[in-house]
Amino acid sequence: MRITERKSQIPRPRLVDKNGNLNVTQIGVRRRAKSYAMDIFLTLVDTKWRYIFLIFVSGFLLSWVVFACFYYCFSQLHGDFDNFIANNKTIVPVPCVENGVDFTTILLFSFETQTTIGYGSRYVRDVCIASIISVMLQSICGAVLQAFLTGIILTKVQKPKRRAQTILFSKIACISTTDSGQYFSIRVGDIQKSPMVDISVRAICVMDKRTTGSTESKFCYEFQFARMKKHEKIHLFWPVTLCHRITPESPFWQLEQTTNLEVIVILEGTSESSGLPDTRTKTA
Known part of the structure; x- marks a missing residue:
């Protein structure tokens, strides 16, 4: 015998859809955003793929640009972009970032540092302690960011759905x-x-x-x-x-x-x- 309902009776919405997805909407939950932020890893794992790729790309781009801004500011304060004239000779100061002549080249240096590519044409000099510390911080932050984002993608791929x-x-x-x-x-x-x-x-x-x-x-x-x-x-x-x-x-x-x-x-x-x-x- 098949369980049926009268056509005149208004059907009640399903709690679980036919495909297994939970059809329950939570309303009136206090501090919902804070709760999601406390469990950010699982929150991102349950996020749709298009948002995961957006977070992955934007996370790395943002870190490269932010540290490039640090390097550029330190180079600017150090006077790397200024030429000095002494005894009728142009003196170029020792830069914080070798071959970092503008923001584009320094951005490329930031990318090479975090991805550990290191082409060799751009590197930090020992005359600028702030740039050295920034390289250390970027290496640590880059490793944590890569591990976090890669872990999210691997966990999402391995989900048994x-x-x-x-x-x-x-x-x-x-x-x-x-x-x-x-x-x-x-x-x-x-x-x-x-x-x-x-x-x-x-x-x-x-x-x-x-x-x-x-x-x-x-x-x-x-x-x-x-x-x-x-x-x-x-x-x-x-x-x-x-x-x-x-x-x-x-x-x-x-x-x-x-x-x-x-x-x-x-x-x-x-x-x-x-x-x-x-x-x-x-x-x-």
């Missing part, structure tokens, strides 16, 4: 009657050649809970499948039918056909090829 797309659930969840009773059933399979291991499945039924004198909206009932009673883990070498026996403790007990409910099935496992944990969520 793509692997979860190969875990398929049946489009229809059904309630059937057998000799041993009634069962709520759903079918799941893995189309990837590299199977997942250590797989566990649990489910949540979201529906309105009616009590004496009140109704609690979106009450969550957690339930297990019959297969889980014998085996804590399942294997998806072939499609598997998961069954939940309907008992008086089950949320489906005395269920009316017009009941507005949502069943969220959560499958968790580990990818055999990468060893990364994976979670697949499906609603019915």
Whole structure:
């Protein structure tokens, strides 16, 4: 039997979309921006790719330009761009940055320093202690920035969301009657050649809970499948039918056909090829 709703009844928005994305909007949260800033790494990991690339490029460009401004200011204060005349001879002072004749060449020096390219034509001289300290600070800041941004990209690439797309659930969840009773059933399979291991499945039924004198909206009932009673883990070498026996403790007990409910099935496992944990969520 397929769980349906009357067409006249206004459907309630899903808590979880069919593709597994959480369809919940948080409102009225105080200090939201501060909370995101405290966990900036995971916040950036969950950011869209176009913003990640924008942050990656702008972060490096900004660091090169900022330190180039430092070098340029130190060179300007040191008088590297001024020529002196003594005894009818033009004297060029020893510069802070060798061959740093303008902002463009100093910007190139900043880029070469942070990326450790070091072509050799531009380098800092020992006559300017401020430039030496700036080179030290840029080397440290550049290493931290590169590690931070590279870590974000690697973590985002390794997220198992793509692997979860190969875990398929049946489009229809059904309630059937057998000799041993009634069962709520759903079918799941893995189309990837590299199977997942250590797989566990649990489910949540979201529906309105009616009590004496009140109704609690979106009450969550957690339930297990019959297969889980014998085996804590399942294997998806072939499609598997998961069954939940309907008992008086089950949320489906005395269920009316017009009941507005949502069943969220959560499958968790580990990818055999990468060893990364994976979670697949499906609603019915």
